[in-house]
Amino acid sequence: MQVAPLPQSDVSLAIQTIDLSKAYGGLQAVDRLQLAIPAGQFFGLLGPNGSGKTTTIHMLTTLARPTAGQASVAGHDVLRESVAVRREVGLVFQESALDRTLTVDENLRFAGMLRNLSRATIRQRSDELLELFNLRERRHAKVATLSGGMRRALDIARGVLHRPRVLFLDEPTLGLDVPSRRGIWRFIERLRREEVMTVFLTTHYLEEAEACDQVAFLTSGRIIGAGTPESLVRRFGPYVLEIDGTDMDAVSGLLSPRLGPCLKEGATASFRVPDEQFSFAELQAELNDSVQAVRWRRPNLNDVFLWINDPTLSAGFEI
Amino acid sequence: MTWRPVWALIERELMRMVRQRGRLVSALVRPLIWLLVIGAGFGTLLGDAASGGYQRFLSPGLLGMVMLFAAMLVSLSVVYDKEFGIMRLLIISPLPHYWVVIAKTVSGMVVAVVQAAAFAVLLALMGYIGGAVSLPLLVLGLVATALACASLGMLIAVWSSTLDNFAVVMNFVIFPVFFLSGALYPVQQLPDILKIVAAINPFTYGVDLLKHALVSGLAPPLGPDFTIAIDITVLLGFAVLAVFVACLRFSHESAAGLLDFLRG
Numbered sequence: 406m407q408v409a410p411l412p413q414s415d416v417s418l419a420i421q422t423i424d425l426s427k428a429y430g431g432l433q434a435v436d437r438l439q440l441a442i443p444a445g446q447f448f449g450l451l452g453p454n455g456s457g458k459t460t461t462i463h464m465l466t467t468l469a470r471p472t473a474g475q476a477s478v479a480g481h482d483v484l485r486e487s488v489a490v491r492r493e494v495g496l497v498f499q500e501s502a503l504d505r506t507l508t509v510d511e512n513l514r515f516a517g518m519l520r521n522l523s524r525a526t527i528r529q530r531s532d533e534l535l536e537l538f539n540l541r542e543r544r545h546a547k548v549a550t551l552s553g554g555m556r557r558a559l560d561i562a563r564g565v566l567h568r569p570r571v572l573f574l575d576e577p578t579l580g581l582d583v584p585s586r587r588g589i590w591r592f593i594e595r596l597r598r599e600e601v602m603t604v605f606l607t608t609h610y611l612e613e614a615e616a617c618d619q620v621a622f623l624t625s626g627r628i629i630g631a632g633t634p635e636s637l638v639r640r641f642g643p644y645v646l647e648i649d650g651t652d653m654d655a656v657s658g659l660l661s662p663r664l665g666p667c668l669k670e671g672a673t674a675s676f677r678v679p680d681e682q683f684s685f686a687e688l689q690a691e692l693n694d695s696v697q698a699v700r701w702r703r704p705n706l707n708d709v710f711l712w713i714n715d716p717t718l719s720a721g722f723e724i
Numbered sequence: 725m726t727w728r729p730v731w732a733l734i735e736r737e738l739m740r741m742v743r744q745r746g747r748l749v750s751a752l753v754r755p756l757i758w759l760l761v762i763g764a765g766f767g768t769l770l771g772d773a774a775s776g777g778y779q780r781f782l783s784p785g786l787l788g789m790v791m792l793f794a795a796m797l798v799s800l801s802v803v804y805d806k807e808f809g810i811m812r813l814l815i816i817s818p819l820p821h822y823w824v825v826i827a828k829t830v831s832g833m834v835v836a837v838v839q840a841a842a843f844a845v846l847l848a849l850m851g852y853i854g855g856a857v858s859l860p861l862l863v864l865g866l867v868a869t870a871l872a873c874a875s876l877g878m879l880i881a882v883w884s885s886t887l888d889n890f891a892v893v894m895n896f897v898i899f900p901v902f903f904l905s906g907a908l909y910p911v912q913q914l915p916d917i918l919k920i921v922a923a924i925n926p927f928t929y930g931v932d933l934l935k936h937a938l939v940s941g942l943a944p945p946l947g948p949d950f951t952i953a954i955d956i957t958v959l960l961g962f963a964v965l966a967v968f969v970a971c972l973r974f975s976h977e978s979a980a981g982l983l984d985f986l987r988g
């Protein structure tokens with residue numbers, strides 16, 4: 406398919422796409438994506454496995470060719486100015502792409518030289534980044550001897566060595582245990598404080614994306630909702646009510662007239678509670694013996710996604 | 725065009741070579757065994773006149789062998805890079821993609837030349853290289869042959885997706901390339917069919933160029949078979965063609981980039 410250049414690319418946008426699409430055979434991996442991400446924003450593309458997040462990143466970083474539509478990154482068209490795009494971006498791959506036969510320092514130096522940085526610059530930047538990511542003591546260790554969390558940190562350090570204007574992080578916490586995940590988020594936070602750049606993040610741990618300025622939900626290659634995390638969560642309502650029990654029909658029969666449709670997952674039914682003053686104590690009194698547990702908690706982005714992703718639930722809740 | 729990225733790849737390849745000391749040692753021991761065992765055996769078979777002479781005849785072919793294996797190991801490193809994701813780091817760097825192919829080929833060439841030079845020193849110390857040796861021709865022969873071998877390796881690497889099918893390639897490409905060349909026997913004395921195969925095989929011309937450098941003084945069937953000009957033309961022609969095809973195969977973008985470049 407012939408792809409025309411972007412009509413009038415807006416220079417203040419770090420990333421702009423118009424109908425960006427990618428098909429693999431009959432499978433539409435990314436479907437007419439429209440993005441307009443201003444410079445400096447921390448943007449999160451959220452969606453389950455296979456929703457097209459990596460494919461989107463690959464198109465935006467020139468590693469995959471769009472089958473239709475257009476995209477520009479840092480003011481350069483991804484098809485016609487691919488080398489210029491690659492000069493402006495940093496990319497941390499979903500799968501760690503470090504050379505295990507080299508040390509931490511050597512990995513950084515190799516990446517820096519590929520980007521034509523001088524030895525002095527590489528040394529200075531490595532010092533700063535290894536300090537920032539708590540890897541200073543391990544700088545002469547072979548990558549093969551690092552823990553998963555340390556490797557991920559090194560992946561990220563390498564991705565920003567050349568001070569990219571746009572950083573792409575593809576599932577930076579995938580496969581890590583909870584403490585390492587927290588560590589990685591702390592590093593990303595510190596990094597954002599110290600460097601001015603646009604960050605494009607993907608994750609399927611949706612609840613982790615609350616630090617983003619703006620998020621979009623992706624499912625089957627299409628964006629089904631977008632906004633700031635606070636506004637999305639606020640529009641969802643103040644509470645999620647979760648009820649575990651054996652007779653779900655009875656529970657929904659009792660509560661749906663008041664709370665609307667519920668999301669059933671196994672032996673748990675979840676309700677959106679739109680009212681801050683809702684009396685959970687009264688509710689408890691009404692529930693019968695088939696109920697095993699009642700919990701209420703503040704919603705997170707994962708709840709928002711689950712609800713807007715289900716047509717029977719999203720009716721009363723437009724975003 | 726900037727050279728630092730190319731140097732980064734060469735440096736990494738050399739670092740690997742030094743670290744994988746076992747590989748380096750076996751790269752030098754393998755041809756040594758050929759020289760001492762096969763060389764002595766064939767020498768005896770060929771009779772007194774040729775004995776000693778045959779081992780000298782063998783040294784260009786064995787230098788070629790060192791480079792063929794070295795270049796293959798570097799292209800194996802391309803496959804390794806693909807498998808472990810490092811290739812992605814290369815294609816996300818701001819280099820045109822065809823430049824990645826060229827840089828990897830050059831790094832293969834450098835490793836091959838370094839190993840062959842080490843082997844040449846060994847041969848000289850053992851007395852198998854001596855007499856009328858042309859040093860400039862030797863350097864030219866090493867560089868041109870290493871380039872052709874590395875290009876062949878790159879051609880194979882862009883078609884191999886896993887380390888497994890690379891082993892198959894070793895058997896069906898490397899060994900025929902080595903045996904069906906003038907490395908072990910003079911091309912003129914091969915049966916007609918094999919003569920044609922050897923004439924098509926670019927490796928033959930690398931060995932021939934090294935024969936010009938090392939054994940041009942040996943009695944006719946043992947000396948070079950082609951002229952220096954033909955050797956160089958074939959080696960460079962093959963390298964350019966192989967790298968070109970490898971670029972086309974490597975990525976859409978490098979194919980498009982190369983075509984733009986050719987259109988001017």
Ligand SMILES: Nc1ncnc2c1ncn2[C@@H]1O[C@H](COP(=O)(O)OP(=O)(O)O)[C@@H](O)[C@H]1O
Binds near residue numbers: 457
């Ligand atoms: N190279 C490919 N060939 C065919 N299908 C692919 C390829 N890459 C991804 N896909 C498919 O495209 C869809 C989106 O994949 P991906 O972008 O990796 O999703 P995510 O990163 O959100 O998990 C999936 O259905 C996946 O199977």
Ligand SMILES: [Mg+2]
Binds near residue numbers: 455458460499575576
């Ligand atoms: Mg992915």
